[in-house]
Amino acid sequence: MSRERLYLFDTTLRDGAQTNGVDFTLTDKQVIAQMLDDLGIDYVEGGYPGANPLDNEFFADKPKLDHARFTAFGMTRRPGRSASNDPGLAALLEARADAICFVAKSSAYQVRVALETTNEENLASIRDSVAAAKKGGREVMLDCEHFFDGYKENAEFALACAKTAYEAGARWVVLCDTNGGTMPHEVETIVTEVTKHIPGDHVGIHAHNDTEQAVANSLAAVRAGARQIQGTLNGLGERCGNANLCSLIPTLKLKPELSDRFEIGVSDEKLASLMGVSRTLDDMLNRAPNRHAPYVGESAFVTKTGIHASAVLKDPQTYEHVAPEAVGNHRKVLVSDQAGRSNVIAALDRAGIPYDKSDPKLTRLVEELKEREAAGFAYESANASFELLARRTLGHVPEYFRVEQFDVNVEQRYNSNGQRVTVALAVVKVDVAGERLISAAEGNGPVNALDVALRKDLGKYQKYIEGLKLIDYRVRILNGGSEAVTRVLIESEDETGENWTTVGVSPNIIDASFQALMDSLVYKLVKSGAPV
Numbered sequence: 001m002s003r004e005r006l007y008l009f010d011t012t013l014r015d016g017a018q019t020n021g022v023d024f025t026l027t028d029k030q031v032i033a034q035m036l037d038d039l040g041i042d043y044v045e046g047g048y049p050g051a052n053p054l055d056n057e058f059f060a061d062k063p064k065l066d067h068a069r070f071t072a073f074g075m076t077r078r079p080g081r082s083a084s085n086d087p088g089l090a091a092l093l094e095a096r097a098d099a100i101c102f103v104a105k106s107s108a109y110q111v112r113v114a115l116e117t118t119n120e121e122n123l124a125s126i127r128d129s130v131a132a133a134k135k136g137g138r139e140v141m142l143d144c145e146h147f148f149d150g151y152k153e154n155a156e157f158a159l160a161c162a163k164t165a166y167e168a169g170a171r172w173v174v175l176c177d178t179n180g181g182t183m184p185h186e187v188e189t190i191v192t193e194v195t196k197h198i199p200g201d202h203v204g205i206h207a208h209n210d211t212e213q214a215v216a217n218s219l220a221a222v223r224a225g226a227r228q229i230q231g232t233l234n235g236l237g238e239r240c241g242n243a244n245l246c247s248l249i250p251t252l253k254l255k256p257e258l259s260d261r262f263e264i265g266v267s268d269e270k271l272a273s274l275m276g277v278s279r280t281l282d283d284m285l286n287r288a289p290n291r292h293a294p295y296v297g298e299s300a301f302v303t304k305t306g307i308h309a310s311a312v313l314k315d316p317q318t319y320e321h322v323a324p325e326a327v328g329n330h331r332k333v334l335v336s337d338q339a340g341r342s343n344v345i346a347a348l349d350r351a352g353i354p355y356d357k358s359d360p361k362l363t364r365l366v367e368e369l370k371e372r373e374a375a376g377f378a379y380e381s382a383n384a385s386f387e388l389l390a391r392r393t394l395g396h397v398p399e400y401f402r403v404e405q406f407d408v409n410v411e412q413r414y415n416s417n418g419q420r421v422t423v424a425l426a427v428v429k430v431d432v433a434g435e436r437l438i439s440a441a442e443g444n445g446p447v448n449a450l451d452v453a454l455r456k457d458l459g460k461y462q463k464y465i466e467g468l469k470l471i472d473y474r475v476r477i478l479n480g481g482s483e484a485v486t487r488v489l490i491e492s493e494d495e496t497g498e499n500w501t502t503v504g505v506s507p508n509i510i511d512a513s514f515q516a517l518m519d520s521l522v523y524k525l526v527k528s529g530a531p532v
Contacts, residue, residue, distance in 0.1 A: 009043040009230040016236030037065040040266035044068040050091025062096035072097035076129035079117035083128040099139035106161035107150030130168035141172040148182040180210025184220040191224035200225030214243035275328035382503035384523040398532040424449040432459035467495025490516040
């Protein structure tokens with residue numbers, strides 16, 4: 001049985017760029033376009049040529065894409081102008097793009113209030129613009145903005161907008177849920193009606209996520225006959241974002257009721273890179289990845305409680321709806337205050353730490369873990385600290401060095417420019433194999449100063465920590481009052497790109513930070529196989 005083709009249209013570089021706090025550079029756009037092409041996306045919308053210098057520059061040198069069709073976005077001709085005398089339309093026709101995606105109002109209310117023109121002029125604008133782009137040899141699409149609200153208000157006019165674009169030669173007529181408020185059952189009903197007038201293989205869906213249903217609405221449109229889906233990586237977009245392609249792609253590929261009927265341009269091999277693609281985008285934007293994102297989130301295949309962990313270890317499908325490896329993710333069984341032996345054993349296997357199931361030290365490790373978690377330690381979030389705790393309990397961790405003393409001072413003073421500044425200074429005394437070393441360092445805070453001083457001189461071990469750096473620092477107050485306990489989580493990274501997290505807990509934030517910093521240093525030495 002042959003499968004129907006679904007086409008994926010990515011608008012990360014245009015609609016996704018409207019996300020609060022997201023500002024793409026030209027290099028960002030070039031890299032992301034190549035990444036989307038490599039993934040197997042059918043259309044990459046690059047932006048709005050003529051609207052800003054960045055998009056003008058991007059379209060001036062068309063990306064070399066092997067699979068995707070490079071698409072320009074812009075408005076239909078303005079009311080009262082001809083297609084040959086509209087600067088915006090001219091910029092689109094001059095852009096070096098394979099396809100053009102026009103946007104036009106398909107709501108009678110929007111035409112009247114926002115455009116301040118007539119329904120007839122709006123239809124003529126659609127007809128003229130599509131025809132001009134078609135004549136220019138471009139593949140043409142029309143985003144019918146506010147389509148679902150417009151349809152519910154005046155179905156005849158909304159349909160007229162869609163039909164006019166199709167009859168003028170548009171390859172795709174895309175129905176937009178612009179304010180994201182339409183429900184899945186409404187989408188399915190309305191798209192079913194549209195496909196009575198326009199063939200489904202010319203109909204697309206563009207859903208916004210304001211009710212957390214953009215993915216559901218996209219799938220509802222597919223059920224009703226639409227064959228193009230527009231969305232963004234990680235669901236980027238204004239307000240609450242767009243349909244998340246990082247959720248849609250694996251759903252289309254891995255759910256039999258969809259994969260048996262439809263095919264997309266993303267291969268199984270490329271699907272396995274999806275988590276990496278998602279993380280790469282977040283890294284480029286300096287955004288923390290959504291740990292709880294479906295499929296690609298760090299917690300998407302995490303099991304925490306003991307009874308669930310036992311079930312997962314026996315049969316992963318008990319709590320996993322797809323194989324994590326299919327999307328480039330992996331199974332993780334956490335160790336925490338709810339953990340039993342199953343969680344701990346799984347964590348030991350993952351870390352490659354040898355153990356004997358009959359060894360009483362294993363029971364001691366489970367109990368110590370629970371006691372320390374009760375005191376505020378969070379080993380589910382601190383993989384490196386757990387590994388060191390396990391190695392110390394079950395075997396041995398060398399004492400590479402011993403910190404005999406440290407002193408941290410914070411001073412506020414005037415600098416040479418007469419500006420009032422706050423400076424932190426740390427002094428650390430370390431014993432390395434009988435050799436006493438003293439290091440001092442300034443930092444932009446007490447923890448930064450202590451971190452720099454600790455790593456400044458470890459004698460014979462210095463070469464093993466040269467590439468080590470602190471990349472994240474998180475503090476949480478575990479209980480209020482004058483005797484508050486503080487938990488510090490520190491994320492570190494080395495020259496290999498591997499990162500790990502360590503934890504410290506104390507009523508004193510500097511002491512808690514020191515514990516986490518020490519664990520990070522020792523973990524790096526263990527990982528590097530540093531000799532004693």
